[in-house]
Amino acid sequence: MLGKSIPRFEDSRLLSGAGRYVSNLRLPNMVYAAVLRSPHAAARIKEIQTVEARKIPGVLAVWTFADLADVLKPIPQVAPHPSLRPRTPFPLVKDNVHHEGEPVAVVAAETRAVCREALRAIEVTYEPLPAVLNAEVGMSGSARVHDDLPDNIAAQFGQETGDVSAALADCDCVITERFTIGRVSSQAMETRAVVARFEPNSSTARLTVWTNTQSPHLTRGLLSQQLGLPRHDIRVIAPDIGGGFGVKNRYYPEHTLIPLLAMRLGQTVKWVESRRESFLATYHGREQIHDATLGLDASGRIRAMRDRILYDQGAYVTLGIVVPHITTISVPGPYRIPNFQVECTCVYTHKAPSVPYRGAGKPQACFVMERMLDAAAAKLRIDPVEIRRRNLLQPDDFPYDTGLKDVDNTQVRYDSGNYPKCLGGVLDLIGHGSFDQEKRNAAVAGRKLGIGISCFIEMTGRGPYESALVRVDPGGRIVLSTGLSSQGQSHETTLAQVCADALEVEPSSIRVQLGDTSIIPLGIGVYAARSAVMAGNAVALASAAVREKAVKAAAAMLRLPPEAVEYAGGKVREIAEPHRALALGEIAGALNSPALVFPFPPDIDPGLEALRFYKSTTPAYSNGAYAVVVEVDAETGYVKILRHALVHDCGNLINPAVVETQMTGGIAQGIGASLFEELHYDREGRVLNAAFDTYLLPRATDVPSLLQSHIVTPSPFNPLGVKGVGEGGTIPVAPALAAAIENALGISGGITHVPMTPPRVLSLSGATREDCSSTEETPVAFQETTKVT
Amino acid sequence: MQTLTIEMKLNGKACSRDVPVGQTLASLLREGFGLSTSISCGEGNCGTCSVLIDGRPVRSCLMLAVQASGRAVTTLEGLTDQLPRLQKAFSENHAIQCGFCAPGFIVAAAALLRAGSRPSEAEIRETIKGHLCRCSGYSGMVQAIQDAAAQE
Numbered sequence: 001m002l003g004k005s006i007p008r009f010e011d012s013r014l015l016s017g018a019g020r021y022v023s024n025l026r027l028p029n030m031v032y033a034a035v036l037r038s039p040h041a042a043a044r045i046k047e048i049q050t051v052e053a054r055k056i057p058g059v060l061a062v063w064t065f066a067d068l069a070d071v072l073k074p075i076p077q078v079a080p081h082p083s084l085r086p087r088t089p090f091p092l093v094k095d096n097v098h099h100e101g102e103p104v105a106v107v108a109a110e111t112r113a114v115c116r117e118a119l120r121a122i123e124v125t126y127e128p129l130p131a132v133l134n135a136e137v138g139m140s141g142s143a144r145v146h147d148d149l150p151d152n153i154a155a156q157f158g159q160e161t162g163d164v165s166a167a168l169a170d171c172d173c174v175i176t177e178r179f180t181i182g183r184v185s186s187q188a189m190e191t192r193a194v195v196a197r198f199e200p201n202s203s204t205a206r207l208t209v210w211t212n213t214q215s216p217h218l219t220r221g222l223l224s225q226q227l228g229l230p231r232h233d234i235r236v237i238a239p240d241i242g243g244g245f246g247v248k249n250r251y252y253p254e255h256t257l258i259p260l261l262a263m264r265l266g267q268t269v270k271w272v273e274s275r276r277e278s279f280l281a282t283y284h285g286r287e288q289i290h291d292a293t294l295g296l297d298a299s300g301r302i303r304a305m306r307d308r309i310l311y312d313q314g315a316y317v318t319l320g321i322v323v324p325h326i327t328t329i330s331v332p333g334p335y336r337i338p339n340f341q342v343e344c345t346c347v348y349t350h351k352a353p354s355v356p357y358r359g360a361g362k363p364q365a366c367f368v369m370e371r372m373l374d375a376a377a378a379k380l381r382i383d384p385v386e387i388r389r390r391n392l393l394q395p396d397d398f399p400y401d402t403g404l405k406d407v408d409n410t411q412v413r414y415d416s417g418n419y420p421k422c423l424g425g426v427l428d429l430i431g432h433g434s435f436d437q438e439k440r441n442a443a444v445a446g447r448k449l450g451i452g453i454s455c456f457i458e459m460t461g462r463g464p465y466e467s468a469l470v471r472v473d474p475g476g477r478i479v480l481s482t483g484l485s486s487q488g489q490s491h492e493t494t495l496a497q498v499c500a501d502a503l504e505v506e507p508s509s510i511r512v513q514l515g516d517t518s519i520i521p522l523g524i525g526v527y528a529a530r531s532a533v534m535a536g537n538a539v540a541l542a543s544a545a546v547r548e549k550a551v552k553a554a555a556a557m558l559r560l561p562p563e564a565v566e567y568a569g570g571k572v573r574e575i576a577e578p579h580r581a582l583a584l585g586e587i588a589g590a591l592n593s594p595a596l597v598f599p600f601p602p603d604i605d606p607g608l609e610a611l612r613f614y615k616s617t618t619p620a621y622s623n624g625a626y627a628v629v630v631e632v633d634a635e636t637g638y639v640k641i642l643r644h645a646l647v648h649d650c651g652n653l654i655n656p657a658v659v660e661t662q663m664t665g666g667i668a669q670g671i672g673a674s675l676f677e678e679l680h681y682d683r684e685g686r687v688l689n690a691a692f693d694t695y696l697l698p699r700a701t702d703v704p705s706l707l708q709s710h711i712v713t714p715s716p717f718n719p720l721g722v723k724g725v726g727e728g729g730t731i732p733v734a735p736a737l738a739a740a741i742e743n744a745l746g747i748s749g750g751i752t753h754v755p756m757t758p759p760r761v762l763s764l765s766g767a768t769r770e771d772c773s774s775t776e777e778t779p780v781a782f783q784e785t786t787k788v789t
Numbered sequence: 790m791q792t793l794t795i796e797m798k799l800n801g802k803a804c805s806r807d808v809p810v811g812q813t814l815a816s817l818l819r820e821g822f823g824l825s826t827s828i829s830c831g832e833g834n835c836g837t838c839s840v841l842i843d844g845r846p847v848r849s850c851l852m853l854a855v856q857a858s859g860r861a862v863t864t865l866e867g868l869t870d871q872l873p874r875l876q877k878a879f880s881e882n883h884a885i886q887c888g889f890c891a892p893g894f895i896v897a898a899a900a901l902l903r904a905g906s907r908p909s910e911a912e913i914r915e916t917i918k919g920h921l922c923r924c925s926g927y928s929g930m931v932q933a934i935q936d937a938a939a940q941e
Contacts, residue, residue, distance in 0.1 A: 005883075007881060008880065011876070011879065012876075012880075014887075015880060015885070015888070015891055017825025017866055021889060024827065026820075113790070186923075189829045189887065189889040241887060242887045242890075243887045245923070275829070487887055488885070488924045657883045660883075661925060661929060662886075665886060665923075665924045665925050665926045667926060691832060692832065693832070699918040699920075699927075700914040700920070701914045704928075705928040705931070706926065
């Protein structure tokens with residue numbers, strides 16, 4: 001069952017309009033909530049008048065911080081780090097606003113229309129303050145985001161392998177460049193939503209919260225902290241989720257506010273975020289500045305690299321230094337870099353917090369590394385493919401210790417792979433050998449074609465653990481529960497395949513339960529491309545335990561020693577007389593019968609079921625190579641992708657079609673972030689493009705079908721030999737597109753900013769390399785700073 | 790808010806409702822009839838809430854419910870002719886992931902196929918470019934719509 005592209009079990013529901021999204025949830029006795037948000041990024045709240053709002057018929061509650069001062073606590077920072085000076089928000093602004101869209105008041109009313117009316121009736125007097133909108137400026141301390149932090153620095157950290165200064169002094173070629181990566185919004189098609197119900201006299205969990213979170217158990221833990229209820233008195237349900245991409249893994253102010261309304265009003269309360277709110281209040285991602293230096297010998301082999309990173313943290317830290325730290329350890333990527341030094345400074349600004357968004361720090365690192373290699377190739381007059389070949393790690397290098405430490409202080413150790421094979425494969429797939437001719441032919445017709453390639457790795461399968469519970473009932477029906485929720489990753493199908501493989505039954509016979517803290521005691525959740533690695537292996541362990549238990553119990557039932565029976569095809573049979581067999585349901589019935597028809601052997605507990613945890617601190621590293629051919633419209637700056645290709649290695653594939661669609665979708669998001677997507681701010685820190693008509697997402701005419709193939713190098717670090725794929729597609733796109741655009745325009749260097757929007761491309765087109773440096777939006781072309789021979 | 794009585798044919802059945810004049814069709818279909826029509830942007834940019842009005846795709850978040858009076862409104866649930874083969878083709882091609890946008894895409898695909906056409910890949914992409922999907926990268930949907938057209 002592993003390795004088969006079976007159709008998804010979730011499709012029968014999702015393709016018939018029966019998706020169970022929180023935003024579609026309708027419950028009895030339900031009222032609605034809405035949030036008043038600050039129109040300012042930096043301001044002091046002088047006064048809030050709610051009297052008029054409270055008078056409106058149908059209004060049930062109008063709350064500001066003052067109304068809840070006795071219960072509100074800052075939202076916890078969940079990933080402490082010694083270098084961190086954490087500042088986290090209260091669910092409602094206490095004194096000062098720190099980013100546009102921060103919640104200032106919450107209302108509840110009988111209808112949504114009355115909610116909107118109440119919001120309009122609240123009068124807030126703000127005293128605007130100077131806004132910090134740029135990490136570099138923020139460090140100068142000209143204005144403060146948090147009053148007690150004069151330099152606005154949230155964290156500073158770094159590490160070094162070897163001796164970078166000495167190695168750079170010995171290099172034949174040294175290149176320095178500054179790269180800037182724009183701030184983006186993940187924009188899942190379903191916005192955030194919370195529905196809460198409190199039943200004070202319930203015999204089970206009193207508080208039930210439906211919310212589209214990627215991690216129901218983690219959300220439950222934070223709800224417990226925020227509301228003062230015991231963790232196990234809360235049930236969190238995360239049904240079908242309309243896209244997550246990392247930002248739905250965070251705990252937001254509404255997670256506290258909506259349950260508080262439900263508890264105090266005694267009514268079920270529903271809140272659904274508007275699209276504009278999702279741009280302003282759902283957390284952002286990606287924005288970084290890199291000052292990188294790469295040193296090579298004359299043959300193009302990397303000797304040393306230094307990268308100094310500025311991370312625009314936004315107003316608050318809710319997940320420690322996780323994203324920028326991932327960037328720091330991801331810069332070397334698939335290459336051997338004997339001397340490497342990285343420093344990172346995280347700076348508070350008056351923007352919505354920056355958190356993991358699909359790729360979580362890795363796309364930025366890949367952009368920097370690949371762009372530096374392209375610059376080095378141009379400088380040394382080496383083919384871009386060849387310079388990569390000379391620096392890629394080789395198959396016999398694994399396991400490979402990078403010498404770097406992960407955020408949890410474990411060694412960053414790559415598990416396995418064949419990086420050169422992926423690169424070679426993608427060149428064939430894209431038609432690299434005949435591209436020069438194609439480009440010349442197009443040039444005759446006045447068309448500007450370009451090709452770009454990039455290599456990447458993807459750290460996947462973060463620990464610490466994931467859970468799986470496999471249960472068989474007397475009817476032989478198998479129910480599998482995990483701590484995951486689903487944002488579209490096909491877990492109901494792939495986890496059933498893993499279980500079916502172990503139990504030798506049809507995947508369709510297994511019902512997979514997800515997204516509910518009541519179905520399994522403990523769990524972590526869905527992020528960091530961890531489901532296949534962590535939950536997949538947990539399911540394999542639990543399934544194997546059920547199988548083992550079935551054999552032991554069946555042997556006792558058949559009055560045979562365990563070695564006289566065997567497991568085959570979902571049954572346990574006597575080896576000598578295979579017709580003497582017991583089905584899983586029969587064994588389950590015997591193991592859980594009120595009548596003592598079968599005396600339990602002393603070492604067997606009741607029930608044919610097993611709860612297992614897969615624990616790991618060793619991520620699995622997927623890898624791949626991506627190539628793209630573009631046509632650049634010199635009149636408009638529009639970049640049309642003519643074709644693109646991926647050769648990828650994620651170890652053993654559970655369901656190849658699921659892997660391919662994950663990669664295709666990830667690359668589509670990569671295209672959006674590379675060519676269109678960036679949040680723009682006015683001077684006061686207000687987002688200028690908080691809508692789909694100004695913040696452009698890729699559409700069907702922007703993303704051609706992806707040519708892709710997979711090679712398989714199993715991970716030796718986990719029993720299934722799998723590696724994750726959730727984030728990978730977003731990683732390699734920007735540098736390949738940058739190289740392709742430069743190639744089309746006949747320039748080398750110049751593209752140092754993501755996204756490469758039409759105006760930016762236009763500013764490059766027609767320009768020579770020299771005058772690129774004089775254009776406003778495109779920083780200085782690559783330049784050599786040191787040459788010692 | 791003032792209400793008006795509207796009469797429309799919803800998924801093949803005549804029905805009558807009193808609706809507030811300011812209510813959108815999307816809201817009526819969701820709240821009043823419990824249908825699958827989902828709202829993603831509410832601003833007419835994403836196509837998620839698409840329904841057919843007299844056979845033509847329309848964004849129901851931009852249309853007032855009262856404007857549907859006297860018209861035939863079809864949501865995913867009412868696409869009896871094309872739905873099975875579209876569902877089959879979408880499933881076989883792993884066309885969707887989270888599925889939130891799916892009702893809008895399927896409605897658009899049904900309108901395209903209702904014309905009895907055998908659309909090219911480019912025509913399909915042109916047709917669905919008014920719809921946003923954040924998960925799939927569109928390729929599976931394009932192939933699915935082609936496959937469904939071939940089964941006609």
